[in-house]
Amino acid sequence: MRHARVGRDGASTSASRTSSMRRRTTTRRATPTTRASTVRARADADEDAVEMDDFDARRVRAFAARARGLRAKVLKELLARAGARSDDCLEKEELVRRVTETWIDTENDAITTRLRQLGNIGGNPRAGYALVTLDVGGEIGLCDFVIDTGATTALITPKALEMLDKENVTEGAAVRGLTGTGETLRQKVSVSDVRLGSKLFVLDAVVTDLSAVGLPPQIGGLLGLDFLSKFEIEFNFTDSALKFWPKGSIANGAVDTDDLVKIPLHLHPVGLRTVKCSLNNSAPFDAIVDMGSFFSVANWMASTTAGIGPDSPEVKRGGLQVSGVDGGSMQMAMAPFDLRVIGEAEDLSSTYRGMCCVGDLPAFNALGASVSPMMALGLDVIGRGRMVFNASDNCMYLSSGDETYGV
Known part of the structure; x- marks a missing residue:
């Protein structure tokens, strides 16, 4: 895995090295800095110059540029929300590097995927259910679910449930549900070993036939507020991007809401x-x-x-x-x-x-x-x-x- 480091000018360097890379001998002064799992602030502009891939370089530069536009007081507040120190930072540029480091670490823990939308209504090009793919195991494997903030709980179709590994499914009590056109009584189940990206979850869902609402049979269900509350979710309908951020990402500034x-x-x-x-x-x-x-x-x-x-x-x-x-x-x-x-x-x-x-x-x-x-x-x-x-x-x-x- 390639790791990025933040330089004094906001540029980034890779932590992976090869024997063919040239090194420069430099004199380093002692500067307080913190280390993160994927990014560390560089205290000296003359530190070893190392190549990195363009994607890491672009995102580090973008985060650093945004951080520089904030006042030092705001940067310290963001670091405090992330549980990081700022009292040892004597210059604003050090705060910028440390905030950038925090944001990169936060983004590395997010789940990023393409935002796919199902359906279209004439006269409104933005209409279309937002989809996300879960790995539910069993015969079905990867399965699309509709993101539905108007549902309190997740729903899973009988067809999808039938194709799951039985040892991963635990049946619960019947529950009463509310739809746009009335109330229903349905069975609740818990599905273990469900993955969204690299994250593993237990999906609590209510068994519901969704054919009446016109969803195609390959849709495995809906993800309601009980599942969505595990994340801070960024929808970019313009660029068709979907990102599930860890909790606290808005508070520490990693998610740009300006x-x-x-x-x-x-x-x-x-x-x-x-x-x-x-x-x-x-x-x-x-x-x-x-x-x-x-x-x-x-x-x-x-x-x-x-x-x-x-x-x-x-x-x-x-x-x-x-x-x-x-x-x-x-x-x-x-x-x-x-x-x-x-x-x-x-x-x-x-x-x-x-x-x-x-x-x-x-x-x-x-x-x-x-x-x-x-x-x-x-x-x-x-x-x-x-x-x-x-x-x-x-x-x-x-x-x-x-x-x-x-x-």
Whole structure:
């Protein structure tokens, strides 16, 4: 394995050497430094010059450049959050090298893969379920799962379960579940020796037939909040990149959120995450964060509060049909809205101008919104640009968004 080291100028060097490399004799001065597993700060610009691959060089330079743009006080705070020392750093450049070292170590512990999306809806090129591949063993081996922030638990299909090694499956009690179109009662199982990249997990899942929602048979299930909460997840919908960062990566600055809007997540009593939204400058109300939905859906109370009632001329009937895993379905109306996802600061928000579905889903009533505004934020809003989702710390980061879709 090739390791990188950070030089004084932010360039990086490889820790792997060959006998043919030339060395220079230098005089080194004693400088405090720390060593990490993959990167160490170099205290002297004249230290041995060693080749490294371009990828390591680029990412070290990028991290170092970002660190240099921060004040020394901020760099010390980031190191403290990472559990690293800064009291022995006498110059800002030493802080930059140490922060860069920390970020490289953090990124090396992340799981990076290509972001693949399944499906497309006309008029919204960003629509498409986000997929991740797990190694579940057995006959099935590698299997695709849909990432669904609108599910509290993972789901696994009967077909996928049948192809697993039986010794890796433990059956649990039946559980009651909530879908967009109603409630269901299903079997829970625990699957051991499940891998995401090099990480090994136990997957607790509910056995559910997903054919009713139109997913192809090769999809093994959904990954809900119980699994997603193990990571801080960065979705780059523009570059089709997906990264599962270890917890604490946002706090120590390894995940760059400077160009995103921080959105507080609120824990609903059933375990889902909600945000505060506004339609057409209405009073804020709750919205479920639901990556398991192509389009955002508002109930009629939210739409009416925003000035668009069932008989408004803007309403288009017979647009989309929403299907649940229980086989139930219902027709949705559609209408244009100026949607605002309210950020941590009152003057910050992620905005979306476009068509949203409107309908009183049974799930809204089950969540206590039978007589109050509520909506579900789908991939049309969430899946723009770059998004970072951190369920364990109850926050997410969205692109600011100022484009118009489907109006």
